[in-house]
Amino acid sequence: MDIFCDNAFAGKTIFVAGGSSGINLGIAMRFGAMGARVALISRSEDRIAAAAESVRGTGAEAVGIAADVRDYDAVASAFAQVAEKWGAIDTVVSGAAGNFLSPAIGLSANAFRTVIEIDLIGTFNVLRASWDHLRKPGASLISISAGQAKRAIPFQAHASAAKAGINNLTETLAMEWGPAGVRVNAISPGPIGDTEGMARLAPTDEETAAIKRRIPLRDYGTKRDIADAALFLASDNARYITGVTLEVDGGLLLGDASADALTLPERSR
Numbered sequence: 001m002d003i004f005c006d007n008a009f010a011g012k013t014i015f016v017a018g019g020s021s022g023i024n025l026g027i028a029m030r031f032g033a034m035g036a037r038v039a040l041i042s043r044s045e046d047r048i049a050a051a052a053e054s055v056r057g058t059g060a061e062a063v064g065i066a067a068d069v070r071d072y073d074a075v076a077s078a079f080a081q082v083a084e085k086w087g088a089i090d091t092v093v094s095g096a097a098g099n100f101l102s103p104a105i106g107l108s109a110n111a112f113r114t115v116i117e118i119d120l121i122g123t124f125n126v127l128r129a130s131w132d133h134l135r136k137p138g139a140s141l142i143s144i145s146a147g148q149a150k151r152a153i154p155f156q157a158h159a160s161a162a163k164a165g166i167n168n169l170t171e172t173l174a175m176e177w178g179p180a181g182v183r184v185n186a187i188s189p190g191p192i193g194d195t196e197g198m199a200r201l202a203p204t205d206e207e208t209a210a211i212k213r214r215i216p217l218r219d220y221g222t223k224r225d226i227a228d229a230a231l232f233l234a235s236d237n238a239r240y241i242t243g244v245t246l247e248v249d250g251g252l253l254l255g256d257a258s259a260d261a262l263t264l265p266e267r268s269r
């Protein structure tokens, strides 16, 4: 399909892990509006049912299933249910995550393990469990990473390690699964407005303004920005793209682009 047409994903099925809120729900809504059938999983029965209901509001068919990505059998069962209902799965988004700010010495072993288990092992579970139900050739798998996978941020040892693992897993699976016609990519969002993630990482107006000052494009991104990148990676327009982690971050990962950083030192004028 060509993403530049209306209803480009009609007849396609997308499976979104961690789809009950935020960026992942934004992706689900956008694919629904473009005609896809949408399956969602998250831990909470109530939240995932409500999310499926909002996707149905776009006119799409949608189903919400409660499953914890740390539980391989639960994830595999969700894929089996969706494939039984709609057939081969075209697009998988693995975006379940847990995060909070903590210095490394404030993390118990269980705290570190919990985030690794949700983000990294959860992503392995989702991608691995999808395999038997993917359209081959043609499927597109998209994991949701983050900038701290490549550039360290204090108080993010757990999430940074997990997301770095996701980037590497993306590359390995792209190599192993490419011959079957399955593309494996990731999206690395920058700070996205109106999300749980930024509410946890930069809760005050001052912190938000300080981050925006450093971003080359001078603003937070939107859920729509991430959904549009996912549409592209899932589409035939991206048919020759695999193994990449696409930064959708206004240039943040390039470094500090604040006015101070972009001011030529006096001695050089």
Ligand code: HXC
Binding pocket: 097, 098, 099, 100, 101, 102, 106, 107, 108, 109, 110, 111, 112, 114, 115, 146, 147, 159, 190, 191, 196, 197, 198, 200, 201
């Ligand atoms: C230190 C903490 C902590 C904190 C929890 N823990 N919060 N340690 N500082 N703020 C510890 C607990 O004490 C416990 O260790 C261990 O972590 C597990 O906690 P539980 O509450 O039992 O875990 P669980 O119920 O599985 O919940 C997982 C969670 C929770 C990650 C802790 O916050 C959650 O459910 N989050 C999902 C929503 C979310 O985080 N969304 C934001 C994603 S955004 P002990 O030793 O006491 O047993 C994101 C942004 C990325 O990823 C990048 C943006 C730039």
Ligand code: NAP
Binding pocket: 017, 018, 019, 020, 021, 022, 023, 024, 041, 042, 043, 044, 047, 048, 067, 068, 069, 070, 094, 095, 096, 097, 098, 118, 122, 144, 145, 146, 147, 188, 189, 190, 191, 192, 193, 195, 196, 197, 198
């Ligand atoms: P969010 O709304 O909290 O989304 C996280 C989702 O994961 C929720 O739907 C949650 O649903 C689900 N989830 C958590 N643990 C789970 C588990 N064990 N099993 C299944 N589902 C689970 O946060 P967000 O800010 O939109 O973040 C979404 C994704 O974008 C994450 O991968 C995050 O790391 C990434 N990201 C976000 C930003 C940002 O600016 N917000 C930046 C970079 C990357 P339940 O609670 O119902 O289980």
